[in-house]
Amino acid sequence: MVATTADAWKPARFATKELSRRTFVDFEAFHNSVHSCGCMLYPRGRHLSPAAVTAEKRAELLGTPDRSKKKFPHHEWQMARNLAEMKELVWAGKAHGILVYADKEPVGWCQYGRAEELPIEQNEKTPPNRIARDPTSAWRITCLTTRRDFRGQGVATRALTAAVEAIRKKGGGWIEATPVAYPYSNREWRKIKRTYGVRSEEMKEYLKTWPEMRIPGVGTVKASLTTSQTADHRGVMAMFERLGFKPTQRDGHGSSPNWWSPYDLVVMRLKV
Structure with missing residues (x-):
C-alpha cells in the first residue's frame, strides 16, 4: 500500500534541553540555520562593534555580500565572534537558555538568565532597555526564536514553559519579560x-x-x-x-x- 501525503506527514515531536557545554554545538547549528545574530545583545547589553563603520570598508576587509548565494561575509564574521563569546559565557556558567528540538534537530531557542547577568556588566552606560525594569526581578526571559518552517506549532511556548521550569529548579523568584502587547x-x-x-x-x-x-x-x-x-x-x-x-x-x-x-x-x- 502506497502512503498518501496525509499519511506521510506527521507533526514534529518536540523535546527541550538546557544550553550547556554538551548542547552548545546545537546552539551554534540553530543560530546558523536561522541566520540570526547569535544572542550577544542581552548578555553584553549591546551589539558587538562591527569590523568597520561603513559598508564599503567592511566589504574591503571581508568581501562583498552575494544575495544570490546567501553569502554575507560581514554577518558571518559577526556571527562567529558572537558565538565565540557566548561559548566563553557558557563554559563560565554565565549563559542560560532552552533549545527546542524536533526529531533531534534544534528548531527553537529561549534565552533566560539572572537579572544581574543580563547584561553581565551593568553601569551608567548600559541602556535602560537592557536592564530589568523592576529591581525585585531575579530572572529575565529576553529572547525567543523559532525556525521559520516551525512557526505556528507551539515551539516558542514549549521553550518558554521549559525556561520557567528551569528557573524554578534553580531557586525561583520573580521572573520578568517584556513581550509585545499584541x-x-x-x-x-x-x-x-x-x-x-x-x-x-x-x-x-x-x-x-x-x-x-x-x-x-x-x-x-x-x-x-x-x-x-x-x-x-x-x-x-x-x-x-x-x-x-x-x-x-x-x-x-x-x-x-x-x-x-x-x-x-x-x-x-x-x-x-
Whole structure:
C-alpha cells in the first residue's frame, strides 16, 4: 500500500534541553540555520562593534555580500565572534537558555538568565532597555526564536514553559519579560510606506486608526506590526499570560517612541 501525503506527514515531536557545554554545538547549528545574530545583545547589553563603520570598508576587509548565494561575509564574521563569546559565557556558567528540538534537530531557542547577568556588566552606560525594569526581578526571559518552517506549532511556548521550569529548579523568584502587547498583521502600512514614505502625511493620517487595546492596570497600548515571515524576538503577551505572567506596566524603555512605527511592549512578571 502506497502512503498518501496525509499519511506521510506527521507533526514534529518536540523535546527541550538546557544550553550547556554538551548542547552548545546545537546552539551554534540553530543560530546558523536561522541566520540570526547569535544572542550577544542581552548578555553584553549591546551589539558587538562591527569590523568597520561603513559598508564599503567592511566589504574591503571581508568581501562583498552575494544575495544570490546567501553569502554575507560581514554577518558571518559577526556571527562567529558572537558565538565565540557566548561559548566563553557558557563554559563560565554565565549563559542560560532552552533549545527546542524536533526529531533531534534544534528548531527553537529561549534565552533566560539572572537579572544581574543580563547584561553581565551593568553601569551608567548600559541602556535602560537592557536592564530589568523592576529591581525585585531575579530572572529575565529576553529572547525567543523559532525556525521559520516551525512557526505556528507551539515551539516558542514549549521553550518558554521549559525556561520557567528551569528557573524554578534553580531557586525561583520573580521572573520578568517584556513581550509585545499584541501582534497585528497589516499590508496597508507597507503599501503606504512604499508609495508615500514612512514619515509622510499619508502615513500620519492612516495611523490615526492604528489598533490599540486597554490592559487593566496598565493602560492603552498599541499593536505591533508582524507578518507570517516575521516575529518579535521578545514574544507576545498572550503566550506569557497562559503561563500565569501578569502585565504590570507599559514598557516605556522598550516601546517605540516613533509615531510612524507604533508598537508597545509590556512588562510582565511571574513568581515561581
